[in-house]
Amino acid sequence: MEMKLIVLVVIVLVAIAVAQLMRVYELTSKIRNRREEDIDLRVNNINAMMMIAFLAVFFGSAVYMLFKYGNGMLPEAASIHGQDVDWLFNINWVIVFTVFFIVNGVLFVFAYKYAYDPNRTAYYFPHDNKLEMLWTVVPAGALAVIIILGLMTWNKITGKPSENAVVVELYAEQFNWTARYSGDDNKLGYADYKLVTTWSANPNPLGVITTNNIEWRLKELDSTINAMHTDLAKEENLEVVYSVASLEKMRKKVEKLERIRERVALMQTNYTDSTDVIAADDFIAKELFLIKDQEYQFIMRSRDVIHSAYFPHFRAQMNCVPGQRTKLKFTPIFTTAEMREKTGNPEFNYILMCNKICGESHSNMKMSVVVGTAEEFKKWQEEGNTSLVVASVN
Numbered sequence: 489m490e491m492k493l494i495v496l497v498v499i500v501l502v503a504i505a506v507a508q509l510m511r512v513y514e515l516t517s518k519i520r521n522r523r524e525e526d527i528d529l530r531v532n533n534i535n536a537m538m539m540i541a542f543l544a545v546f547f548g549s550a551v552y553m554l555f556k557y558g559n560g561m562l563p564e565a566a567s568i569h570g571q572d573v574d575w576l577f578n579i580n581w582v583i584v585f586t587v588f589f590i591v592n593g594v595l596f597v598f599a600y601k602y603a604y605d606p607n608r609t610a611y612y613f614p615h616d617n618k619l620e621m622l623w624t625v626v627p628a629g630a631l632a633v634i635i636i637l638g639l640m641t642w643n644k645i646t647g648k649p650s651e652n653a654v655v656v657e658l659y660a661e662q663f664n665w666t667a668r669y670s671g672d673d674n675k676l677g678y679a680d681y682k683l684v685t686t687w688s689a690n691p692n693p694l695g696v697i698t699t700n701n702i703e704w705r706l707k708e709l710d711s712t713i714n715a716m717h718t719d720l721a722k723e724e725n726l727e728v729v730y731s732v733a734s735l736e737k738m739r740k741k742v743e744k745l746e747r748i749r750e751r752v753a754l755m756q757t758n759y760t761d762s763t764d765v766i767a768a769d770d771f772i773a774k775e776l777f778l779i780k781d782q783e784y785q786f787i788m789r790s791r792d793v794i795h796s797a798y799f800p801h802f803r804a805q806m807n808c809v810p811g812q813r814t815k816l817k818f819t820p821i822f823t824t825a826e827m828r829e830k831t832g833n834p835e836f837n838y839i840l841m842c843n844k845i846c847g848e849s850h851s852n853m854k855m856s857v858v859v860g861t862a863e864e865f866k867k868w869q870e871e872g873n874t875s876l877v878v879a880s881v882n
């Protein structure tokens with residue numbers, strides 16, 4: 489604390505000293521009958537030279553960093569559209585660096601070249617329509633090219649998938665991912681957050697809709713609602729005393745659960761055994777196994793807050809929003825083994841990360857991703873890495 493105070497006092501005193509020095513300088517200038525902007529030629533030329541010196545250091549360090557870090561930290565893109573994204577990035581870099589070197593070069597060279605010279609007067613140049621047109625149209629054209637190319641690539645990522653695309657759901661929650669494969673029918677069973685339960689009797693963490701899950705959810709809701717009514721009845725009989733606040737909270741919660749129960753009961757009349765069939769072959773996994781050269785259509789859902797599914801090596805990212813289904817597609821083109829060879833890193837693994845700060849363990853929200861052949865996928869499945877979503881039905 490004391491140290492901080494001393495530092496603060498020193499800073500304030502230095503500021504006052506600098507202000508006073510400037511004041512002294514101004515006063516002496518006045519006495520010598522010189523204006524503030526009157527600088528002798530020698531100092532002026534030193535300043536001009538410094539412009540060139542600065543430019544050399546500035547460009548030198550930019551080029552140095554370009555070579556040292558320019559390659560980026562990600563290996564070659566491992567998806568079809570990922571290669572397009574990298575190409576687009578490179579085009580942007582070419583434009584950005586060209587403009588950067590031209591504009592800054594001209595800025596500092598001119599500052600040097602046109603430094604004050606007592607034998608030269610300024611050229612009067614108020615306006616030029618051609619010049620105005622040129623520096624409006626050229627940047628606008630360059631931006632249009634960047635935007636149109638970007639939109640074309642974006643549509644490739646988010647557009648309609650081909651008929652061969654395999655549908656996989658990525659379910660995000662604080663703080664993990666679950667992958668749900670759509671199975672042989674390539675159709676994901678319906679899901680509804682109102683059916684989400686981790687009740688041990690019949691867990692349904694993804695809220696998948698089946699007649700059985702609806703039945704179990706109703707049982708769970710009934711049991712919770714009844715228990716709460718029992719508690720409220722005890723309070724009415726003066727067996728227990730709750731604070732006004734907690735009583736209000738309990739009443740609100742019961743009302744909410746009853747509303748949910750009503751809607752779940754409605755689902756029971758709307759859904760028949762045919763919905764069970766769609767969900768019956770869905771299977772989930774805590775690791776994402778993808779087949780090389782197979783197109784995938786990912787459907788993202790979130791249970792709680794906004795997350796973001798980020799596959800750095802496939803150059804793919806999409807937000808996962810509660811109450812919404814967001815989509816993204818890509819085709820992996822290198823297996824994990826091939827990528828290990830490419831990167832020269834035998835430990836290399838693909839990864840899915842959360843790219844929205846979603847809570848305290850956000851940084852742990854990852855899922856390992858493996859790319860292999862169709863045979864390897866089958867083997868992976870047989871090794872028991874997956875489980876049916878409706879396994880607990882029977």
Ligand SMILES: [Cu+2]
Nearest residue numbers: 795842846853
């Ligand atoms: Cu997250």
